[in-house]
Amino acid sequence: ADPARGGTMNIIVQPEPPMLQLGLNQQGPTQTVAGKIYQGLLTYDEKLDPLPSLAKSWTVSDDGLTYTFKLHENVKWHDGKPFTSKDVLFSTTKFLPEVHSRARANFARCESITAPDDYTVVFKLKEPFPAFIRAFEVASAPMIPAHLYEGTDFRNNPANATPIGTGPFKLKEWVKGSYIHLVRNEDYYKPGLPYLDNIYFRVIPDAASRALALESGQVDQSQYNDIEPFDVARLKEVKSLNFTTKGYEFVAPVSWLEINHRVKPLDDKRFRKAIMYAIDREFIRDKIWFGLGNVASGPFNSSTKGFDSSIVPYAKNVDKAKALLDEMGLKPDAKGVRATVKLMPMPYGETWQRLGEYLKQSLKQVGIAVVLESTDVAGWVQRVSNWDYEITTNFTYQYGDPALGVSRTYVSDNIRKGVMFSNTMGYSNPKVDELFAAAAKENDPAKRQAMYSEVQKVLVDDVPVVWLLEMQFPTFVSKKFNNVITTGIGVNESYESVYLSKP
Amino acid sequence: MAGLVPFLAGRMVKAVVILFAIVVLNFLLVHAAPGDPAMVMAGEAGAADAKFVEQLREQFGLNKPLHEQLMTYVGTVAQGDLGFSYRQQRPVWDLIADRLPATLMLTLSAFVVALVGGILLGTLAAINSGKWSDSAITVVALLAYATPIYWVGLMLILLFSVSLGWLPAFGFETVGAGLTGLDRLGDILAHLVLPVFTLGLFYMAVYARMTRASILEVRDMDFVKTARAKGLRESRIVFGHILRNAILPVITVAGVQGGHLIGGSILVETVFAWPGIGRLAFDAVLQRDYQVLLGIFFVSSVMVIVFNILTDLVYTLVDPRIEVAK
């Protein structure tokens, strides 16, 4: 069928985003909704190679230091003002460095950012940083209207409540606790686009309710964790729905058991290896995540640049685990307990809770007794970031490039108390630090790959964390809609080319 | 009711004192928890550096000493301002006001259904006491009383939405249907049926049991004998004499529970994705959105107090012995 204008799409959003100003908040739901309102300079395909967005073309100098972007010329903000390089400069030099921690780190690498004309922007780096090209996706560097924010208190700007972007959809109405209504941007710079007239994001707090809503056709799309893994198999059978796990290549999360190296006997890599051997990650994937995901071989997600496919993942081996513990001198006591550890599952839903329960039982088999601790999100963040834990579960996004999303977990200069998603384990290996630092500024792809391969081998032997799965998120989309998941950004895309099949 | 004004004034003073105590108590309680909203936002953003968290703290006023925060908070509440949710970037009152109608609609409907249904069923059971209809009502009431409310909700969804497809299962209205006027009302009512029934069922059971017990108590009283001695019809004795007296304790309990329905609706709002205050409260707990949480506590306490005052007023209407004021 040919794309035709018209139609309304209902998408689940859960939890409800706190706000839609993407520069100020980058929670998952915010990205999914605001990704239709705001835009970045680039977007990325499934291989994570850049695609044009607000920038229609770009060049990188051979020394890897100068990035020049050409902007589309007829782009307008939702309030009718033209989008120019002034807005890019404002966003990348003032707004984002002030409020967006990832962008702050990326643009801090620039020696200068300049705009030779209204539609050209030039980034000059202090030293080579090949990952820089992957820092321009809508959530990493959303473009913010300078005319509304220049010279204001960004966080308390009244415009935050009425986001103005350049995207194909505009915010019409937000009934808190109920739905967010986006309407077609009639002045979108690509003629004829978007196709859809309306997008409703519906807040449905209960997981079972979400599955039913999808099934009954009340909503057309779910993403990320909206559908609990056990519902996935059933929903896959529903005739009216398409199922995919694509579109998450950019975030590419890897989950793991985060281990506090400051606590004995967790500081001993034999102990961590024993844990690795004690658990059956296939079981975890199949029975807890219901087949969603792949066993992670090491720190890199296989879709992240620099992944080394030659690494063999650990396999369950209770004898090896016991041998390692014996070697450490941890003998079972009368009850068969060699050591007791506290596990605080991530409070992000029931699946993680189930995982905690599974781990408790598995580790019991090798003589490690586990006490489960429970927290809520706030308590969890506080305790993990302040190193007040023994073992927890966690996952992070890799943002396409090891320099953007992997190294932060393992390098020792990122051991920062009070900061979440840093090296909260307290793992420190000079070799690893060195390899990550060198690889980040290596322009030669082959050399870079070699360094990344080596760092992966070192890490897999050190087991700073016990990797679990390369996580996959299920996306269900009603078969009525086409062109939905097209890039590595997936559901956070602008949906400019999504269209409704004529019945 | 000449005494109404001083009565209300007295109650107001008392209410203010209680509310003040509640504000302080809640504030301290909530702040006793580990973690703060800045932490949560940092956690949910997926990446955060120290500057980010610091900025948030400063913006939320979390870097000030606790007693100062308390003073500030009490001060603003005294001015009728429930504060600002930085997390949600909106004034707390706006957030609550958005959700309040849905919750009120749910809880008040459930309340009315429960009260009317409960009193009717209880009366029916009491006047047929010892017969099968009494036993049936008693058993059903007991079951409703003993079943977890969320379980009832899930079962109803399974039956009426999934299997039979008669009623919508989630939300407040059909989103984007563009309905207006009566159609919209009908749509909302259809959405209301299951949650109201779920929430109301439990309370209906409570009131039915209370009414029954109360009638059995009252029907042995002397004045009922007097009414019989007058040669009145049984129906007149039941409705004109017994029920009116028997209903007093039900009113008292209902008055207390009416105010507490907001709390009870958390579960129902979760199961039915009802965009109400209970759900807002639960989310606020998890997100440590202090300002919102305190606001909800405040509003629901006010509800309880209002309900109590209303109960007392109703009581004086029904029972001439209680005088509003001297």
Next chain:
Amino acid sequence: MKTSSGFWAAYARNKGAVFGLLIVAVVIVLALFSGVLFPESPWEMVNAPFLPPMSDGALLGTDTLGRDIAAGIAHGARMSLWIGLVSTGVALLIGVSLGALAGFFGGVVDDAIMRFTELFQTIPNFVLAVVLVAIFTPSSTSIVAAIAIVSWPPLARLARGEFLSLRSREFVQAAITTGQSNLTIIVRQILPNSLSPIIVSASLMVATAILLESSLSFLGLGDPNQMSWGYMVGAARTVIRQAWWMSFFPGLAILLTVLSLNLIGEGLNDALNPKLARKGR
């Protein structure tokens, strides 16, 4: 006062109450012997996940991780009863002490205690319980504490009422005129006489506490180290459509237990309150 045989006769006249007692006895036996009946930990993944009831080796089926539902119910009985009993005990301790003081001393003491009680009654109690558990992180202790904290005010009011009316009863005045101390009067004279209604409401409160715990678990605020019925329903509600048995059986266990406790409460009420017992039912 009734003799104990009279008590049992009055109690046994209520058939529902006998039924309730029977069920609760079964639950208690289940709780006591859960370790013998199901020696494996209820968390143990003993079988394939999602086995329906009556399949081999799993009488009531297995859950999403292949844990035995029957084992969970047996072990969960322990937790549910424990939470119910302990939190009721704590609530009784707080409520009856405060109520007794308020009712016995009256005046300023009464006023202060009742205002304090009112404060707790003004905050919607389920919200308060949720907040308390969330804040102090879910564990059996925090759950018990939260349930007790939201449950004591009615008991305090009840005890106060009883003490208030008993305080002016002549046998209490006689105790005062014979020079007995306040403590003796409270504990020896008044308390035993106020016990009947308190026992009745306590038995009902156990039921309410079990329900409350299950509701907290439903919201994911249960103790992660303890198998409880509330947890089982809460964990299984999401798969209710694929696997009805996972939430059905523990739900049924809650329902039956709560129902039985209510029936027992009614039976006790009939037996301890002879005026009501005579009434037709």
Next chain:
Amino acid sequence: MTGTVTPFPAPRRASAPQTEGSAMSPSSVATAVEPLLDVRGLTISLPDGADRPYAVENLTFTLNPNEILCVVGESGSGKSMTAHATMGLLPKPHVKVTGGELLFRGHNVFTMSETEQRALRGGRIAMVFQEPMTALNPLKKVGDQIEESLRVHTSLDKAARAARVVELLTQVGLPNPADLSKSYPFRLSGGQRQRVMIAMALACEPDVLIADEPTTALDVTTQKQILELIRSIQAERHMGVMFITHDFGVVAEIADRVAVMQHGKLVEIGPARQVLNAPTHPYTRHLIASVPHYIEHRADFTKSGDALLEARNVNKVFNVGGGFLRKGRQVVAGDDICLTIHPGETVGLVGESGSGKSTLGRSIVGLMTPNSGQILFKGQNLLGLKRREFRPFRRDIQMVFQDPYASLNPRHKVGDIISQGPVAFGEDKGKALTRARELLQLVGLDGSAADRYPHQFSGGQRQRISIARALAMDPTLLVADEPVSALDVSVQTQVLKLLDDIRHRLNLSMLFITHDLRVAAQVCDTIAVMRRGKIVEIGPSRSVFGDPQHEYTRTLLDAIPGKAWEIPAELLAERAGHSAGGHPS
């Protein structure tokens, strides 16, 4: 249903000989005049587990027009059950009429349809209950409650009904009937409520009025008015009145005929003069002998030594109904009270309900603190003493309470109850228990009673236990607050005798509080009359009763029912021979 009201124009007293004759041979009544009610072999059975199988057994009597039939008998004898059966008001379903018939003007009420019975109820047969406080619906205006009756049984329109309500209220002697009809019951006094009940009963001009102890809950003065009201209305309308009471004074005052019941059986029936003055059945004789006699001829008390207790200018004001931000009503319960009690003296405190008798008694034992004044015990002021300082005096001053059912802790054994006081004062538990047994014997119970619980005793026995408890402390002063008001007359006599006996034996002083002047006359050396918190007259019994000085005292004495009737001397002699605890049944 049964046609028009048939008036019997003969004057009340004139019909007496006729009925007197009929009582001898009931069958002859039918020929002379048709009885209104003819009860034949009425048997009412009680449910299993009750104290006896039948509430009423094989009861036969008639009620004629234009007469007052008094039904007497002790508590539980089946008086109320008879009345309720007549009205069709037996507590369904467990109490049932299982035998006999009840004819109203010749029609058997028990075989009538429910509709017919309803028309009878409140229309032809009306009833007044004992407890005026609870017999009216608290939530309905009294006028409406009366009107309801009219609505059911007459075809009057609204205005006519309203007029009739006012007329009825006027008839029963209520002030401001128009306003009063719009009042709620709680605003009326007990006497007023009982008048409303009577108005309600009279609303449809019934043929039969059944009054179940209508004055028992009222003060003597009020009782007098109500009795007069009932008698005048009865005479005016020639009704048949069945008047249930246990008070022989009341019987002597109003009865034409008397029926005596015991344990559900009718033991004697006959004209009032005959039953009162020449009772034949031993039970009737026993009852009459127990009636407290108006003036006992006792020796004057001679005061000796210093006053044991002296109350000086005691004042007590209660604030009722006050609250937060509200001022309540003030009730004066003690107004400048002065009173002395000498060793060995019994001072009687009499007066009507609410006059402040208990307040004074309780102030003396330290259960209540007056606002001002002094209470000197052996010269030491008890007021203003702290709890701890008061404690030594507890041994000297003890109290006996009114309600034998409420004054003993139901959860403690009798022995414990008696010994708790001494134990609290440091006595050895075993010794105290031994002493308790001795005391039980002293008050006429078996020592083994110590091992039983209070509920295993009758009212009279419990009151003995209460007395033993007070005595266990070896008091010198006993405050007895209406110690016999809750007891049946025969038991009352026994307890009074016991008190009198003990006080002589132990040389106790006593403050005896009662509202029954006849009782006071029997035991007190000195009488103090109280009214609205004030002692209006105080003096030796003989002079207060024989030559009352204060107007109010005279009113009180005047209100005592049945003064004209003297208990037959032979029965008084019999009474002297009664031993404590003995009972002819």
